[in-house]
Amino acid sequence: MANFFNKAAELNFQLNEEELLLKRILIHNGLLESDGIYVKANEGGLVSISRETPGWSRTNLLAHEGWHTIFFRDPEFRNYVSAVYYTFDPTSLDFLIDYFKSQPGLGYDVNDEYLMHNEFMAYIMQQRLSEVADYFVHLANRGSVIDYTPKLAAYVRKTEGQGFEDAANALNDFVYDKYGIVCGNIALVNR
Numbered sequence: 001m002a003n004f005f006n007k008a009a010e011l012n013f014q015l016n017e018e019e020l021l022l023k024r025i026l027i028h029n030g031l032l033e034s035d036g037i038y039v040k041a042n043e044g045g046l047v048s049i050s051r052e053t054p055g056w057s058r059t060n061l062l063a064h065e066g067w068h069t070i071f072f073r074d075p076e077f078r079n080y081v082s083a084v085y086y087t088f089d090p091t092s093l094d095f096l097i098d099y100f101k102s103q104p105g106l107g108y109d110v111n112d113e114y115l116m117h118n119e120f121m122a123y124i125m126q127q128r129l130s131e132v133a134d135y136f137v138h139l140a141n142r143g144s145v146i147d148y149t150p151k152l153a154a155y156v157r158k159t160e161g162q163g164f165e166d167a168a169n170a171l172n173d174f175v176y177d178k179y180g181i182v183c184g185n186i187a188l189v190n191r
Contacts, residue, residue, distance in 0.1 A: 002032055002041035009037045045069050059184075064126035066186035070175070071118050077174070081121045084170050088120070089163030092136075095152040096120060099139055102148035124168045125175075128184035132168040133161030 005023055008015055015023070023039070026032040031044040070077055085093070100108045100119070109115060127135050139145055140156035156164075172183045 001026060001046065002039050005032070006038045045073070060126045063184055063186055064122045067122045067125045068118060070179070070186065071121060077178070078117070080174050081117050081171065084167050085117050085120050088167050089159075091152065091155050092159070092161075092163030092167075093120075095136075095140065095149065095156050096123070098149035098152050099145055102145050120167075121171060124164055125171055125183045129165075129168055129172050129182065132183065133165040136161040136164040 001022075005015075007013075008019075023032070026046070027034055027039065029044075030042055031046065032039040033042055071081065097110050097116070100106055100110055108119060124132060136156055137160060140153040140161075146153045168183055175181055175183075
């Protein structure tokens, strides 16, 4: 973000009202520091979603993206996610990978181990703990998923998403102990 605002200043490019508001918000919250016409980046990050995101999915999507920020910033959390990933129910993991493959619009490279760990965690932790199993059963009921991977989709339905719930419990315990936050909500402060 600092590079964006500094490049605009360097080129004397007129920012729109939303961009100026974002700059003020970032400075006010300490993510950027004003340095004359330029800004300096401080610690922190920004999580954002599109205005076109439907209201019913905004909370989960913001949580999903927020969990990515913790994954990027905390090596201990990444290591813990990897441990859970490798001890996760292998059939449920096969389902998740096939789910990603069945949805080409997601554009995930399922051979990228770092990406798979990150998405595994974010998909599990984006909703409340009590909703995790049902979420994956819902995915297993999608026509495109059933067509792509009928046996694995049937497995998730038969087990009622238990493998995902088990992984969610392990991940939730870790983040609660370390950060005091839980699945479905990464906010320490709500305004």
